[in-house]
Amino acid sequence: xxxxxxxxxxxxxxxxxxxxxxxxxxxxxxxxxxxxxxxxxxxxxxxxxxxxxxxxxxxxxxxxxxxxxxxxxxxxxxxxxxxxxxxxxxxxxxxxxxxxxxxxxxxxxxxxxxxxxxxxxxxxxxxxxxxxxxxxxxxxxxxxxxxxxxxxxxxxxxxxxxxxxxxxxxxxxxxxxxxxxxxxxxxxxxxxxxxxxxxxxxxxxxxxxxxxxxxxxxxxxxxxxxxxxxxxxxxxxxxxxxxxxxxxxxxxxxxxxxxxxxxxxxxxxxxxxxxxxxxxxxxxxxxxxxxxxxxxxxxxxxxxxxxxxxxxxxxxxxxxxxxxxxxxxxxxxxxxxxxxxxxxxxxxxxxxxxxxxxxxxxxxxxxxxxxxxxxxxxxxxxxxxxxxxxxxxxxxxxxxxxxxxxxxxxxxxxxxxxxxxx
Amino acid sequence: xxxxxxxxxxxxxxxxxxxxxxxxxxxxxxxxxxxxxxxxxxxxxxxxxxxxxxxxxxxxxxxxxxxxxxxxxxxxxxxxxxxxxxxxxxxxxxxxxxxxxxxxxxxxxxxxxxxxxxx
Numbered sequence: 001x002x003x004x005x006x007x008x009x010x011x012x013x014x015x016x017x018x019x020x021x022x023x024x025x026x027x028x029x030x031x032x033x034x035x036x037x038x039x040x041x042x043x044x045x046x047x048x049x050x051x052x053x054x055x056x057x058x059x060x061x062x063x064x065x066x067x068x069x070x071x072x073x074x075x076x077x078x079x080x081x082x083x084x085x086x087x088x089x090x091x092x093x094x095x096x097x098x099x100x101x102x103x104x105x106x107x108x109x110x111x112x113x114x115x116x117x118x119x120x121x122x123x124x125x126x127x128x129x130x131x132x133x134x135x136x137x138x139x140x141x142x143x144x145x146x147x148x149x150x151x152x153x154x155x156x157x158x159x160x161x162x163x164x165x166x167x168x169x170x171x172x173x174x175x176x177x178x179x180x181x182x183x184x185x186x187x188x189x190x191x192x193x194x195x196x197x198x199x200x201x202x203x204x205x206x207x208x209x210x211x212x213x214x215x216x217x218x219x220x221x222x223x224x225x226x227x228x229x230x231x232x233x234x235x236x237x238x239x240x241x242x243x244x245x246x247x248x249x250x251x252x253x254x255x256x257x258x259x260x261x262x263x264x265x266x267x268x269x270x271x272x273x274x275x276x277x278x279x280x281x282x283x284x285x286x287x288x289x290x291x292x293x294x295x296x297x298x299x300x301x302x303x304x305x306x307x308x309x310x311x312x313x314x315x316x317x318x319x320x321x322x323x324x325x326x327x328x329x330x331x332x333x334x335x336x337x338x339x340x341x342x343x344x345x346x347x348x349x350x351x352x353x354x355x356x357x358x359x360x361x362x363x364x365x366x367x368x369x370x371x372x373x374x375x376x377x378x379x380x381x382x383x384x385x386x387x388x389x390x391x392x393x394x395x396x397x398x399x400x401x402x403x404x405x406x407x408x409x410x411x412x413x414x415x416x417x418x419x420x421x422x
Numbered sequence: 423x424x425x426x427x428x429x430x431x432x433x434x435x436x437x438x439x440x441x442x443x444x445x446x447x448x449x450x451x452x453x454x455x456x457x458x459x460x461x462x463x464x465x466x467x468x469x470x471x472x473x474x475x476x477x478x479x480x481x482x483x484x485x486x487x488x489x490x491x492x493x494x495x496x497x498x499x500x501x502x503x504x505x506x507x508x509x510x511x512x513x514x515x516x517x518x519x520x521x522x523x524x525x526x527x528x529x530x531x532x533x534x535x536x537x538x539x540x541x
Contacts, residue, residue, distance in 0.1 A: 120511055167533050168423040170510040 012057045017228040019065040020049060024136040025221070027069055029108035032171060034094055035077050038115075038161055041134060043080065048073035067099050110225045113218075115164065115171030117186040125160040126189045127196075132157050135214045145211050146196065146279040183226065187235050190218045194239050212243045223278065232286030233278040235359065238291045240275030241298035244268040244383070272302045294324040312342035329360040332368050345374035369404060381415045424465065424507050424534035425514040430498040431527030433472060450522030458506065458517065467504035498528060505534065 024045065031041035048069045062068040074094050081087040099107070116130045128146075131137045136144075143153035158300035163169065175183040197211025219236040226232055251257050278294050296318045304310040319327070320333035327335075332355050340348030342362040352371055361367035372387035388408040412418045437443035451469070458464040476492040476499075492499055502525075508514050511531070518529040 118511075120515070167531075168425075168510040168514075170512050172510075172512065174512070 001237035012053070012061060015056060015061040015065065016049065016053045019052065019069065020136060021217075023066045023069055024049075025112065026066070026105045026109050027073060028133060029112035030070065030100055030105055030134075031073055031077060032112060032115075033108050034074070035081065035091055038133060038164060040077050040080060043070075044073040044077035045136075047076045051076075067276060070099050073350045109221075110173050111171045113186060113222060113225075114173060115169060117182075118164075118169045119182075119185050120167060120169055121163060121309050123189070123192065124127060125156055125163075126185075127192050128153060128156050129160045130189055130218070131214060132194065134218065137214065137408050141210075147178045180229075183229050183231060186222060186288070187219075187231050187289075190215050190222070190235060190239075191291070193218065194242075198242060212239070212246065215239050216243060220274075220278075223281075227281070228281045228285060230285030231289050231291060233285065234287040234289065234292035237275045237278035237282055237295035238298060238413065240271045241295060241302050244271035244275065244302060259301065264306065267302065275299065275302070288321070288325070290326075293318050293325075293327075310341070312338055316342055328359070329355060329367075330364070333361060333364075333370065337370060340370075340374060345377040348374045349378070362393045365391040365400065365404070368394070369407075372407070376411055381411060381418055384411060385418060423503060423510060423514075424496065424536070425511075426530075426532045426534055427467075427504040427506060427514070427518050427521065428500060428532060429502045429504075429521055429523065430522050430530065430532040431501050432497045433501070435526050436499070436523065444456060447522050454520060454522055455504075457520075458504065463506045463508050463517070465505040465507050467502065469502035470500060473499035501527070 020357045024384070027048070028038075028041050029383065031044055032038055035041060035044075045218045051072050052065070052069060056062070074097075078087060078092060078095055081091060111136055113130070116133050117126045128142055129144075139154045139157060140150050142157075143150040146153065173179075185287065193211055194215035197213075197215060216236070216239045219232060219239050223229070223232040223236045244267050245259075245262060247268065248262035248264065249257055275295070276299055279292075279299055282292050282295065297315055300311050300314050300318070315338045316335065319331065319338055322331050323335060333352075336348050336351035336355065339351045349371070351376070352367070355361060356367060356371060368387045368391035370383045372391060375381075375384035375387060387407060388404055388411070391404050392401055395404060437447055447541065455464065458467075473492045474502070476490075478489050478491060478493050481485045502530050505518075506514065506517055508517065511533075514531050518531050521527070
């Protein structure tokens, strides 16, 4: 406290930051309902935060920052609508209205999320709008994170807002008979944000790690708002358990580190614990979708002290249930990999054989690479070479194709009998 | 809000006249229109004759150019429309999902342009 009094400025700055994370989405959600327009709500919220960083520095941080922000933002919205001659009497009275109850704010927040993730918008528009409106990221930040020019992202967001207004997209919590499918849509948006952040996050582009943070915040917030929806808890668990490994996923040079080589001391234990808590709720609510088995597998890895101690039989069991439920051939392929870890290459090949015979994965080079690796491990080099050839023939990614060629060349180098027949 | 429900379908997979499926679909159209009217949401609507009866018209450089056929030569042709007045897009989507041939066709939901009163 003494320190805080001596240096009021950093305290105010962090108070505004804390309020932004805690209050932004609720503030925009309430203003959107009260003033009936997303852009008016966003602009007013933005101005209220700008005012907070000036006024709080002068007068100190108010006891209830959220209430202060709402009063300030309502006045800004009323001024803006009066200028545009769009202010009606009901809105004008909001200047002196009491703040909505906590429950009302939560309902508004949920309605905001469902509106931004409305299936009448293209998925990429849903993603951009959710990050802008619900998370409060700037257009520039979103553009940067998705590696597109700012004007392109700006247009995408403006078009989405235009469609919301013109096509009459409602900001409502869907009726109970539509709720599950709409929750699936919200989860898909959050998952898209997470995979965008995770798939290409390298040690150097920190902003993409920020997308993982936003996805986790969204997943946990929607889980809290809809606690009975197991899918959202399964998604929260998946994001947290995967992101817990963030610090271990890249070495000092920025090169990716495979799971088996990661320093598990670097895993974020607090995130693992939160992820496991969500997974327990997902199980209790019998989450049915694909997030849960992925989270289960991530949880099994997170509990192994080292790669050698991984409980592969538990992982195979998760794949068995997943495959029974609705898993496709790629799930079956991953199951074969887990069997290989547990019982060795002979068992993996036995699991792969019917899958390869079915033809479902003919164009999927990972299937042929897996086949080649197990054949090679068992010394069946000629058949391994043929599998590498099939992989190269269908691989469309240049970097991966050259890696497969290198593997093939290495195998030929190791086995002089093969080079003579080349 | 007012919406047009534009009903597209491939006539080659629609039930043939005289079959029981055709009768069931016609009854479906009748019931749908009645339900929409009773809900107070019906502003209008018509079925259209086959795509081969269509004539497309353009005026270019002051000249009227007409040609045979619908605007876009696709398998799915515009076969009819409703104009409805409902609360929002979700309500319009609910109505669109009940269109009798939506099981093999596609319904495009378009908001109707509102012209401000010149009162």
